[in-house]
Amino acid sequence: MSDLVFDTVSVRYGGRRGLTAVDSVGLTVPSGQVVGLVGESGSGKSTLARAAVGLSPISAGRVLLGGVDVRKLPRRPPLQMVFQDPYSSLDPRMSIGESITEAIPRGALSGRAARRDEVARLLELVNLDPDRAGHLPGQLSGGQRQRVALARALAGRPEVLIADEITSALDVSVQGAVLNLVRSVQRRLGLSMLFISHNLAVIRYLSDIVAVMYLGRIVEVGPAEQVLTDPQHPYTRDLLAAAPSAHTSLLDTGADAATADTEPADPHHPPAGCRYHTRCPVGPLVRADRGLCLQADPTGDAAHRRHSAACHFSENESHELAIPRGASAP
Numbered sequence: 194m195s196d197l198v199f200d201t202v203s204v205r206y207g208g209r210r211g212l213t214a215v216d217s218v219g220l221t222v223p224s225g226q227v228v229g230l231v232g233e234s235g236s237g238k239s240t241l242a243r244a245a246v247g248l249s250p251i252s253a254g255r256v257l258l259g260g261v262d263v264r265k266l267p268r269r270p271p272l273q274m275v276f277q278d279p280y281s282s283l284d285p286r287m288s289i290g291e292s293i294t295e296a297i298p299r300g301a302l303s304g305r306a307a308r309r310d311e312v313a314r315l316l317e318l319v320n321l322d323p324d325r326a327g328h329l330p331g332q333l334s335g336g337q338r339q340r341v342a343l344a345r346a347l348a349g350r351p352e353v354l355i356a357d358e359i360t361s362a363l364d365v366s367v368q369g370a371v372l373n374l375v376r377s378v379q380r381r382l383g384l385s386m387l388f389i390s391h392n393l394a395v396i397r398y399l400s401d402i403v404a405v406m407y408l409g410r411i412v413e414v415g416p417a418e419q420v421l422t423d424p425q426h427p428y429t430r431d432l433l434a435a436a437p438s439a440h441t442s443l444l445d446t447g448a449d450a451a452t453a454d455t456e457p458a459d460p461h462h463p464p465a466g467c468r469y470h471t472r473c474p475v476g477p478l479v480r481a482d483r484g485l486c487l488q489a490d491p492t493g494d495a496a497h498r499r500h501s502a503a504c505h506f507s508e509n510e511s512h513e514l515a516i517p518r519g520a521s522a523p
């Protein structure tokens with residue numbers, strides 16, 4: 194098992210008038226751990242995840258698994274991704290057994306009986322009755338389909354699982370069961386996982402490490418409890434403040450990664466200096482130094498520290514001025 198490392202990865206869409214959806218991101222998913230990636234819609238979470246599996250174009254940097262560039266790995270790389278929508282991720286004309294069989298690497302098992310046993314093992318792993326192998330996706334509920342999508346991903350015997358909003362399209366009543374399943378499978382198989390969600394309660398439930406993304410950058414990263422109970426970046430604080438139920442509820446309501454009363458910045462024209470300065474409540478409190486926020490990019494090497502925030506005034510940055518606790522704009 195090996196670490197998954199995003200090494201200053203950038204992804205650019207479109208030509209001259211395009212946008213940089215992921216901008217020089219450094220992030221490590223340590224072997225066997227869950228990194229929860231949170232941030233509002235459009236911050237680049239999916240784009241970053243998709244870069245790891247070759248679904249979004251890496252324009253600079255590298256994604257490494259065990260030190261090897263994932264683009265140089267064999268055809269079926271040991272990274273597998275599960276997507277948000279279990280309705281479109283399965284072929285409606287194929288039985289779920291056929292769908293899972295198709296995902297078993299060629300040459301891994303010879304003979305029909307061995308493949309059928311493997312399908313049964315995978316279905317049991319995701320708590321589905323192996324007798325369901327002959328069913329079509331249309332005969333299953335959304336939660337069951339997402340279990341099949343997970344079984345398909347596990348058929349590749351991955352080291353790393355990437356989960357992109359895997360419960361947000363599901364009925365609230367089954368979200369908890371799917372999350373429990375993912376967590377127990379991750380632990381049982383010792384998988385590394387990059388788990389994307391806009392729901393802070395879900396992130397808290399699953400993650401060992403939390404990374405917060407804003408406008409294509411990781412602005413804060415660290416051990417989950419530290420980031421969620423002692424956030425250093427004003428954006429993380431704003432997210433947590435806007436989601437008071439994040440501590441209590443796993444339900445997909447009220448805990449979304451969106452901050453109150455502010456317009457997201459335009460990713461086509463990211464602000465100079467600190468990208469959060471247009472929305473940041475801290476800048477006005479430290480007016481004398483605000484020029485720094487407007488001019489200097491605090492991202493630097495923040496992502497490489499244990500708990501770090503890309504803010505000129507956070508305690509884990511090298512600057513001396515700390516943000517007053519609970520500070521907000523006057």
Ligand SMILES: Nc1ncnc2c1ncn2[C@@H]1O[C@H](COP(=O)(O)OP(=O)(O)OP(=O)(O)O)[C@@H](O)[C@H]1O
Pocket residue numbers: 206207212214232233234235236237238239240241391460
């Ligand atoms: N294929 C694409 N072509 C052009 N722009 C894209 C493409 N995919 C995403 N984008 C843009 O890149 C930015 C990041 O999008 P991305 O989907 O990665 O964000 P996200 O944080 O995952 O958001 P969401 O939670 O809504 O999925 C957005 O501005 C989006 O409009």
